[in-house]
């Protein structure tokens with residue numbers, strides 16, 4: 463990291479004292495890895511909606527005010543690149559994703575984004591609805607009333623199969639275990655906080671990361687080779703990547719196609735899986751909300767599997783998903799790096815600063831959200847949603863780098879929730895504690911064990927008891 467020359471006249475956001483040697487930094491690093499959310503909470507309480515600090519020679523600034531966020535992601539977006547936790551090829555996401563859409567910047571990113579966009583257009587993703595519900599029904603056919611399942615495990619595999627089938631026309635069922643393991647290794651390696659051990663030390667975490675990379679490469683290059691050999695245009699994202707030509711008529715290298723493909727696999731499943739995890743977790747604790755959801759599903763679907771056409775009428779289902787992503791946003795924060803000196807609001811941010819958008823805290827700020835800790839889907843009724851302050855709700859980010867998969871994800875989350883909740887209710891055990899594990903995405907720590915109850919059987923029991 464570079465040491466920053468900060469003049470005393472600059473208005474740098476306040477924060478804890480510099481931690482520029484290991485002795486001083488260590489307790490803080492330990493505290494962050496023990497309790498990231500609690501530590502951040504404490505800082506926001508102490509310093510307000512913005513704070514910054516210097517650690518081991520690098521400056522970090524955290525922002526949670528919607529106006530500041532708008533400047534970072536939109537109006538002054540050209541003064542930032544993706545943060546080091548993305549771009550670091552040794553310890554960041556780039557180690558696994560390479561130079562794909564999530565990690566690239568500048569003109570190169572712009573060209574790649576334009577290339578990938580048609581695969582995500584509203585018209586095209588409508589064709590994916592059937593695949594989404596088919597895979598969900600297949601999963602539900604394997605569920606047994608009264609058993610305890612790990613919802614996180616189920617959602618991860620389901621969303622992975624869906625992204626592989628829709629964007630790559632690949633049935634990943636055979637490899638789903640390996641990709642799933644690779645995913646958790648990547649989350650640990652790239653999202654597990656500050657890692658002081660260099661990558662050449664073969665720690666268990668490092669060995670898992672190396673295996674993840676090997677497995678991902680084998681699977682993804684296998685998919686690319688097979689498609690190249692077939693030579694067919696399947697009209698999916700993979701064909702778009704393979705058939706793309708630049709102005710000189712050159713196509714993408716296999717390495718670049720691999721990077722974009724791995725990026726989509728990784729960005730496109732774990733996020734939606736966590737949105738669903740937290741939704742089931744919240745529903746299990748709010749029987750009133752669950753009852754309203756069931757009422758809508760029963761009225762609109764009457765036990766049928768939902769189709770794309772039903773989504774229009776599944777308004778409450780949509781409100782539930784949106785409110786769940788407010789309280790427990792799957793991407794709980796995201797980072798940039800200032801590529802020049804920049805002024806955000808009244809603050810001076812020197813070139814090189816790592817700038818973080820603290821989504822989780824913006825989503826819980828009482829200035830923008832009444833009773834912010836409460837789970838109230840009605841906040842997203844059309845009338846109330848229209849009044850939400852700009853950039854106070856940013857589950858998909860914003861500006862030019864807004865999530866390319868946001869419509870895909872919203873469609874998927876609503877269809878999967880509607881299909882599952884029509885047939886099953888998911889219950890937590892009495893006094894079961896579920897902790898947050900904030901890695902790249904916000905995960906339930908140690909999975910999400912829940913007991914499943916078939917809804918027919920509940921009805922039968924009520925009838926029998928009368």
Ligand code: HEM
Pocket residue numbers: 563564575625725726729730731733734737791792793796797856857858859860862863864865866867868870871872875
């Ligand atoms: C609920 C589900 C999802 C959430 C909460 C989510 C959230 C986000 C956020 C916050 C960003 C912006 C990060 C930043 O600015 O640094 C992002 C970017 C991205 N997301 Fe998603 N995402 C979801 C689903 C998906 C899906 C389904 C796909 C693909 C199928 C996808 C692909 C991507 C890609 C490729 C980017 C990088 C876009 C760019 O920089 O041009 N995401 N996502």
